[in-house]
Amino acid sequence: MSDLLQAIEEKLGDAVEDSHAYRGDDTILVSHDRVLEVMQTLKDDSSFRFNMLIDLTAVDYLGRDPRFEVVYHLGSVEVEARGSEPSSLRHRLRVKSGVAEVPCEIDSVTSIWPxxxxxxxxxxxxxxxxxxxxxxxxxxxxxxxxxxHPLRKDYPKERRQPLIGPRN
Amino acid sequence: MSEKQEILRQGDDSFVTTRVDSVVNWGRKYSFFLYPFVTACCGMEFMSVAGPRYDLDRFGAALPRFSPRQADLLMVVGTISHRQAPILKKVYDQMAEPKWVVAFGACTCSGGPYNNYSTVQGIDTIVPVDIYIPGCPPRPEAVLDGLMKLQDKVQGSPGWSRPRHQETADLDLPIIEKPVA
Structure with a gap:
């Protein structure tokens, strides 16, 4: 286990459901109802300082429960030099969170990273x-x-839309 | 000898007779003002065929007009997405009569390789098409062949002053009521 994952598990405890490290890429799995607090800690805590949301996307695991997974890629990058103290820790982290089909919702992180x-x-x-x-x-x-929603696995490839022909 | 034959004999070779259909269509087919609606990679092939090596100018179709109101040949070159569809329809509607449409490349003919949620499955679901040029992309020779076929079609079209929407009125084209772009 990497130092980063160890620090995260110490700090966040049971909010982290699972974690793994593969060839230097650390991943944690977070329950969907605790995403907001976990993200806030990851951004603000001086031992993480993930000041950049690199990517946010989702995966559809049709037939699995929970069906969807929202994936966040976080990075800690140098924003400005602040004397001798580095503003970034130059590490990165992948955070995943399962989302059920019903209700298909999760907290927004726009309040943390616009x-x-x-x-x-x-x-x-x-x-x-x-x-x-x-x-x-x-x-x-x-x-x-x-x-x-066309990237859902159960969206038929050949479905036609009402405004644009040919009609089904 | 009838009066008409007498006039023809006296005139010798100083005039020719024709029908107004033929002479108007003859003029039109050698002076296409085309509007290149270029959205994708086929555009490179269009530039090739318009350039000096293949030279669309030999067919009188050299002058692209970038205003639909000055064009009479709509060249749809490249994949048309759902978001592009209302724009294409609007450009077509803005063109004055007489007007013709060429579907350039597989995507415009049928959607080509893209059978998915975002691609129009052939522009003939939006606007009436005169000539389909298949290929991904089409060879310049294919484009020239298509252009010559369009010339033949224009030369043979009856009723040179008949508005085109009378010909295409019975086509079942979906109407995009609301711009989605």
């Missing part, structure tokens, strides 16, 4: 996962008349 705004909208657009606390939860790449 960069999450568009990425959460994209996940909502393509997977239909709603982010609680997001102030503008609507489609971002597709149009509002689009029916369904």
């Amino acid at each position: 960069a999450a705004n568009w990425m959460e909208r994209e996940v909502f657009d393509f997977y239909g996962i709603r982010f609680k606390g997001h102030d503008d939860m609507r489609r971002i790449l597709l149009y509002e008349e689009f029916q369904g």
Whole structure:
């Protein structure tokens, strides 16, 4: 187990359901109802300082419970030099959190990293996962008349949409 | 000898007779003003065929107009996504009569390799199409062949002053009521 994972488990305790390290990439699994507090700690705590949300996406494990998994990639990057104290720890972390099919929702992390705004909208657009606390939860790449969420594994590849032909 | 034959004999080779259909269509088919609606990789092939080696200018179709109101040939070149569809429809509607549409490449003909949630499965579901040029992308020779087939079609089209929407009125094209772009 890496130093980072050890520190996380000491600090966050039972909020971390599972963890693994593979070739230098650390991953933790967090319960969906504790994402917000875990993320806040990961950003603010001086031993983590994940000041950058690199990516936010989702995976559909159709047939599994919980069906979806939201994946966050966090990084700690140098923002500005602050004397002798480094502002970043130059490490990174993957956080995963399971989301059930019903209710298909999880807390938004836009209050922690504003960069999450568009990425959460994209996940909502393509997977239909709603982010609680997001102030503008609507489609971002597709149009509002689009029916369904096309990156769900049960979205039929050949389904046609009402506004654009040919009709089914 | 009838009066008409007498006139023809006296005129010798100083005039020709034709029908207005033929001469108007002859003029049109050698002076396409095309609007290149280029969205994807087929655009590179379009540039190739418009360039000096293959030279669309030999067919009188050299002058791209970047305003649909000045164009009479809509060249749809490349994949059309759902988000592009209302734009394409609008461009088509803005073109003045007479107007023709060429579907350039597999994507515009049928959606090509993209059978998915975001790609229009052939632009003939949005606008009426005169000539389909298949290929991914089409060879320049195929484009020239398509252009010549369109010339033949224009030359043979009856009723040169008939508005095109009368020909296409019975096509069942979905109407995109709301712009989605």
